[in-house]
Amino acid sequence: EITKEQQALMKIITDAYNRHQIPQDVAKKLLQDQYSAEENFLLLTEMATSQVQVLVEFTKNIPGFLSLDREDQIALLKGSAVEAMFLRSAQVFNRKTPSGHTEVLEERIRKSGISEEFITPMFNFYKSIGELHMVQEEQALLTTVTILTPDRPYVKDQQAVERLQETILDVLRKLCVLQHPQEPQYFARLLGRLTELRTLSHYHTEMLASWRMNDHKFTPLLCEIWDV
Ligand SMILES: Cc1cc(C(=O)O[C@@H]2C[C@H]3CC[C@]2(C)C3(C)C)ccc1N
16 A cells, blocks of 8 residues: 555655665776785775765655755764665675675675674674565665664754654555565564664774774775764
């Protein structure tokens, strides 16, 4: 019983999600032949930077987002960037690239100076996302729900964000029932992944700190979005 306007909303968000993808050249670079840990790190920096740019462009297409208070828009972007990035990279990772380059991508990430204690939860998350076999509409809506989380730090008008998020949650719930009729608790499983994402973002903060310690270079955009 998805209404006409909910159909339209889902189409806008899914088209935006698919339109704003990581440039193929960045993803392809990661899949080229051997690199040193240093070069791997630089590639991940490029990947993360382009993922943040993709996130900002995508967010501007979420109906209602640009009508929010300007400072709240920034607070939502900063608060959700890591989670949206992990969701996006989980989808990139799980999309079996033609010649199954997934292992190569995993290899690159493992050999880029990220310590084992963050690698394990990261790949566990990727696997748990992969097992959901989300359709692209679900991926786009779940990312939107993450971005529109009202209780991010420094959000002033949480009500306004909540109203937007509830609209998206309603469409996502109906879509899950339609797409996974044999699994009534699928929607709940999806939302459970958002909790897993919050844990990952704590690991991410430590990952950044350990890179900082070893004097790794970040781009200005990554410094700005994560206050590093
Ligand atoms: C500040 C900074 C952050 C990252 C990052 O968050 O990378 C993300 C973590 C994993 C999930 C998306 C990433 C690009 C990943 C695949 C390495 C990478 C380089 C860098 N200089």
